[in-house]
Amino acid sequence: QVQLVESGGGLVQTGGSLRLSCAASVTFFSTYVIAWYRQAPGKQRELVASSGADTNYTDSVKGRFTISRDNGKKMVYLQMNNLKPDDTAVYYCKISRGPREYWGQGTQVTVSS
Secondary structure (H helix, E strand, C coil): EEEEEEEEEEECCCEEEEEEEHHHHHHHCHHHHHEECCCCCCCCCEEEEEEECCCCECCHHHCCCEEECCCCEEEEEEEEEECCCCHCEEEEEEEEEEEEECCCEEEEEEEEC
16 A cells, blocks of 8 residues: 655744655655645645656746655655745645556645744
8 A cells, every 4th residue: 555654844934944755655666756736725736846757846936945856765855945925735745657646645834924
């Protein structure tokens, strides 16, 4: 059974930084596309960053967030710098390969002004 467990969320002031981590229990982890999504209250879930053949970021986080992975440890990371109140959301890790995709349970990030 595939599991993704996120950690690293919390409360931070505007301009601060957080690093989200996602531990994956899956074989052949290196073959999966990785991604981070977020969902703010009353809003739809949106893609924040993804990395597979190439790496992409939503415009609002470009230059501030960095997605990365450690295949040996089966970990996915999201380094978030210069955080803003609009970044407040529940952040979800997702891995996918072909039609299969797996999601974490989410971790709350709150940025105070």
